[in-house]
Amino acid sequence: MSAPSDPVIRPPDRPLRADAARNHAAILAAARAALEADGPDVALEEVARRAGVAPSTLYRRFAGRDELVAAVLEDYVAESVEPLLARAAAVDDPWTALTGVLEGLVDGVTRHRGLLTAAKAVGAFTPELAARTLAPLGELLRRGQAAGVVRADLEPTDLLVVVHMTVVTAEHDSRRWPRYLNLLLDGMAARRG
Amino acid sequence: MSAPSDPVIRPPDRPLRADAARNHAAILAAARAALEADGPDVALEEVARRAGVAPSTLYRRFAGRDELVAAVLEDYVAESVEPLLARAAAVDDPWTALTGVLEGLVDGVTRHRGLLTAAKAVGAFTPELAARTLAPLGELLRRGQAAGVVRADLEPTDLLVVVHMTVVTAEHDSRRWPRYLNLLLDGMAARRG
DNA sequence: CTCGAAGTGGGAGTGAACTGTCGGTTGAGT
DNA sequence: ACTCAACCGACAGTTCACTCCCACTTCGAG
Numbered sequence: 001m002s003a004p005s006d007p008v009i010r011p012p013d014r015p016l017r018a019d020a021a022r023n024h025a026a027i028l029a030a031a032r033a034a035l036e037a038d039g040p041d042v043a044l045e046e047v048a049r050r051a052g053v054a055p056s057t058l059y060r061r062f063a064g065r066d067e068l069v070a071a072v073l074e075d076y077v078a079e080s081v082e083p084l085l086a087r088a089a090a091v092d093d094p095w096t097a098l099t100g101v102l103e104g105l106v107d108g109v110t111r112h113r114g115l116l117t118a119a120k121a122v123g124a125f126t127p128e129l130a131a132r133t134l135a136p137l138g139e140l141l142r143r144g145q146a147a148g149v150v151r152a153d154l155e156p157t158d159l160l161v162v163v164h165m166t167v168v169t170a171e172h173d174s175r176r177w178p179r180y181l182n183l184l185l186d187g188m189a190a191r192r193g
Numbered sequence: 194m195s196a197p198s199d200p201v202i203r204p205p206d207r208p209l210r211a212d213a214a215r216n217h218a219a220i221l222a223a224a225r226a227a228l229e230a231d232g233p234d235v236a237l238e239e240v241a242r243r244a245g246v247a248p249s250t251l252y253r254r255f256a257g258r259d260e261l262v263a264a265v266l267e268d269y270v271a272e273s274v275e276p277l278l279a280r281a282a283a284v285d286d287p288w289t290a291l292t293g294v295l296e297g298l299v300d301g302v303t304r305h306r307g308l309l310t311a312a313k314a315v316g317a318f319t320p321e322l323a324a325r326t327l328a329p330l331g332e333l334l335r336r337g338q339a340a341g342v343v344r345a346d347l348e349p350t351d352l353l354v355v356v357h358m359t360v361v362t363a364e365h366d367s368r369r370w371p372r373y374l375n376l377l378l379d380g381m382a383a384r385r386g
Numbered sequence: 387c388t389c390g391a392a393g394t395g396g397g398a399g400t401g402a403a404c405t406g407t408c409g410g411t412t413g414a415g416t
Numbered sequence: 417a418c419t420c421a422a423c424c425g426a427c428a429g430t431t432c433a434c435t436c437c438c439a440c441t442t443c444g445a446g
Contacts, residue, residue, distance in 0.1 A: 017414060020422060043404060054424045059406060120364075161365050161373060165358040172354050180354060183380035210392060210443060236432060247395045252434065 024061050026051040031072045035114035040121060042114075044068065070124040072115055077129060080108050085136040094144040099185060101140060105163045106177055110170040134160070151190050162188070217254050219244040224265045228307035233314060235307075237261070263317040265308055270322060273301050278329040287337040291352075292378060294333060298356045299370055303363045327353070344383050355381070 016024060030051035034042045044065060048058040062068040084104045091097035109116060119125060134156045141159060144150035162184050169180040209217060223244035227235045237258060241251040255261040277297045284290035302309060312318060327349045334352060337343035355377050362373040 017421060019414070023422085044406090045404065055405085056407075056425080057423060060422070064406080157365065161362050164361055164365070165373065168357055168361050169354050172350065172357070180358065184376060187376035187379040212442065213393060216394085237434085238432075247397095248433095249396075249435085249437095250394060253393080257434075 020061070023051070023053050023057055027053065027058055027061055027068070028072055028075055031068055032076070032112070032115060035069075035072070035118055036112065038114075040114045040118035066122040066124070069115070069118045069122050070126075073119045073124045074129070076112060076115060077133065081105070081133055084108070085133065088140060089136060094140070094147045095149045095189075098140050098144050098150065101137070102159065102163060102166075102181065102185075103178070106166045106181060109163065109167050110174065110177065113167070113170070149190055151188055154188060213254075216244070216246050216250055220246065220251055220254055220261070221265055221268050224261055225269070225305070225308060228262075228265070228311055229305065231307075233307045233311035259315040259317070262308075262311045262315045266312045266317045267322070269305060269308060270326065274298070274326055277301070278326065278333075281333060282329060287333070287340045288342045288382075291333050291337050291343065294330070295352065295356060295359075295374065295378075296371070299359045299374060302356065302360050303367065303370065306360070306363075342383055344381055347381060 015021075027047065031042075031047045034047045034050050038046060044058055045055050047068070048055045051058070058068070062071060084101060088097045088101035088104070091100060137159050138156035141150060141154060141156055145152050145154070162181075165184065166177050166181045169177050208214075220240065224235075224240045227240045227243050231239060237251055238248050240261070241248045244251070251261070255264060277294060281290045281294035281297075284293060330352050331349035334343060334347060334349055338345050338347070355374075358377065359370050359374045362370045
């Protein structure tokens, strides 16, 4: 019942060996690509194939599908979403900041539908992860409402819902989502008195 | 290589025997229920179990998963969607007719997410099926535009997109979709002035 | 009511697709 | 040069789609 070389619980002090780190990164990249190309249910075998490693190696790095998807998601958020949110926070005009971040989110997510679907399926959206994006998003919303350009009854989660709504339109026509986002933005703008 | 008793290609002149027809209906009903309860990937074995028939009977009635899902979808459209469209066509006020049908569609589809997901996965949305709903929908849209209450640049497929957008909000909170539909309807109404 | 045909049950079985594990081997780091 | 982390390939085990078979039941035409 001991753990001879437990792949999951890894002492954070000892760094990965060079080749192991390479594989780790290759698997993450391969998983992201595979989720897009082959859908949210890709076989881990296929991910391993794309990464150029044996399936057993994948299982040594990640305990299973859940952990792999969670890692890919974490990777994506840290690399794409958070910088976007940070840039938006630096924009002066609240409306521009808000629409810009929504456009950026939709644009990114439409290119990672497979990942997001898989993440939902395995429950990779932890409260912590959600909070990390909702907090800055809520701040943008608050600024817009304070400036009187955004409807007062909107909540931070509404913004995620709006992103989700816009993203699904890409299934019908991948190039017309700005049209539908504008439809929603129309509804979100404060009513002119 | 001959076909001793080919289960799929059935002479359309000879009707099903009473018990066979019963099973056919039971399987369709069971499949619909199973798709909701167990998700779009339910095992056909499970469907057969729910229907109270042997797996072999299911395969005798339907060639495979694709055909079963297509039949369930066809059934659903004929039974729920088309009557709804027909009722809306009889409503006098164009705006009421349009919003009513959109609400009805969303309400129905949110209760059949599994079916719709499965249908998408197996490509059961044939152009013919789409046309059967798009034609009446387009007519409702045309009436609204003629009356000047709906934005002129909307197209029939936009209405399906709007339904889809609204339906996905149910994943976040199953009871708040009217809120988001209203957001969209705001954007769809003709600009006053 | 009778009888042939249509339909069914259920089990055994094939093959494919995956997940996850094991033991021997390689090569990175010291 | 030596050792152990990390690798690979093979494989056990599962699940599921779909097929085949045949004795049995049920239907419905005459």
